[in-house]
Amino acid sequence: MFQYEIKRENEKAFVHLEGSLSLRDSPKLRTDIKSLIDTEEIKELVLDFKNLSYLDSSGVGILLHTYSWTKEKNKEVRIINLSAEVRTIFTVANLLDIFQLKEET
Template sequence: MASYCVKSNDGYVEVIFEGEITLEESFDFKEEVKNRINDLHIYQVMVNLEGVTFMDSSGLGMLISLYKEVNEKQGKIVFFNVQDYIMKLLKLVNLDKIFLLAASRDEALSLISQA
């Protein structure tokens, strides 16, 4: 079963995804996370993908949608702790050239803090 958590911190939001992100979850997650970010009015976003055990194309679409939402608000989004197979998917569709990617939470925090 998939789940997510949104934590607001000092100046940024951290989103933690876990489990299998497929068509069933991706639409709801996308809308709920977007609404939560907009409610907080914080557009510096870190997305932890460490606990994701599977992601299909709908999950990738969710990540793209979150990326677009944050960019439209002149924010910044960093994906971190990306599993190897997800990284392969990102590279396959050239999203690794568009997304800000970090190996760790500390690196993501550093990237999100840069102006």
């Protein structure tokens, strides 16, 4: 099961992801992330993967779109608390160099 929660703090938006992100869950998350990036007062998007156990290729696609959208708007995207399982997926997909990764908030 996948779920997420969005919290805003000043110019930052935090998206806390939990469970297993797959194709079924991707469209709503994609729409919500795009809306956050399009919000003028949000300057940085922080994706918290602490409780995310898996993501498939659609999740990787969302991350690549997120990176592209934030760069278009001169904003930042960071990923924090990457689990070992998801780090393996990032390694295979060559995503480790694209995102600023932090272990703790």
